[in-house]
Amino acid sequence: MNYDVIIIGVGVVGSSVALGLAQQGHKVAIVDKSPIPPNSPRHLSVNKKSSAFLDSLGVWESVKSSSMPYSKIQAWDREGTGKVEFSAKDIGENNLGFIVREGDLQDFLVASLKQERVDIFWSRELVNIEDKKGLVEISLDDGEKIICSSLLGADGISSKVRELCNFKIKSWSYDQQAIVGQIDSREKLDNVIRQSFTKYGPLALLPINSKQMTMIWSVDNKNIQDLNELEDDLFLEKLQQEFGGKIRELKFSSKRFTFPLKHLTAMGFAKGRIAILGDAAHHVHPLAGLGLNSGLGDAESIVKLFDKYPALKVEAILKQYSNERLPINIGLAAAMEIFKRGFGNQNIWLKTLRNITFKFVDNQQEIKNTFVKLATTL
């Protein structure tokens, strides 16, 4: 069977690009090694640009009803007095984005892919890619071979497409692991994302409804064992201390999970008829909650370019995509690196500087507005 485009990876990024291209009339197939839609329980922040893209695909209204809008982001240095607040009001909006359950997003996307008659190959793993008379032939782990005009790798941080096509990358460990869990609160929660820069690493609490929140605590490797060994009650006591006593009466409603954190950027996102996008192309620290958003930005860029230049060769479209998205993602990676190093450092002069910077930025509305616009339109 031949396809115009095959996408590897039914994550949110892969499903979105598949849906956008299928809606344009391209013959699309998507392959994933998992047996069924993963129904991930994770909650992620989705910015304005991403929700507008999902709306253009026709899935946003369904997702929106179960999501939590947030109108402010507050961040402070637990070890000092600096704090900064970004508010939707300052840019004339009702909210800055939404907290969405990844599984809901995946379900609605997969349902729409089926409506568009996209062929979905579950439980199949990509194992090889070959050039076949100018087209791309992929081999799956059950021996099946499929030909396509163009291949998109949205197969996550350990991308096989990236590996098989020898995309050059820069990658390093952040020497941190993210402890993630869901927490119930007895107090009613407001729609504010809060982040405390603690001596262990950044601790973010994202409300997912009026009674529950998601915790993402990026903890330095040297402290991870101490925190992970704590029973839930003691862990929450530590969390309250480090957060700054602003929340009370908490209880875990999920297990705690730990993810190693690393940085990765490919040095180009396209080679001929093959391109990579989402975490396959770039992976940044979760402290600004922008990884999925920048992956959806990649998907939107590809969908728009295919629509704008129907007569252009696929190689030229994918080259244009890489030229468009590489600088944006390198800029994001650099910003995350400055944040990570600035806040990870316990040097007294750096601590003083970051507190001064927080206070200065908090008083500079223009700088804050620019920052918010960038973070919501990535």
Ligand SMILES: Cc1cc2nc3c(=O)[nH]c(=O)nc-3n(C[C@H](O)[C@H](O)[C@H](O)COP(=O)(O)OP(=O)(O)OC[C@H]3O[C@@H](n4cnc5c(N)ncnc54)[C@H](O)[C@@H]3O)c2cc1C
């Ligand atoms: C703790 C944490 C919190 C985060 N919070 C946020 C947030 O609030 N907001 C935000 O924007 N981002 C956030 N991120 C980043 C975000 O989770 C990722 O950027 C995003 O989920 C990547 O999506 P993706 O579709 O590119 O990849 P994935 O979701 O990893 O999907 C890849 C898919 O490819 C499939 N696959 C892999 N290899 C193969 C193969 N060989 N053959 C077939 N299939 C294959 C996999 O089964 C999977 O379904 C966070 C990340 C972490 C670690």
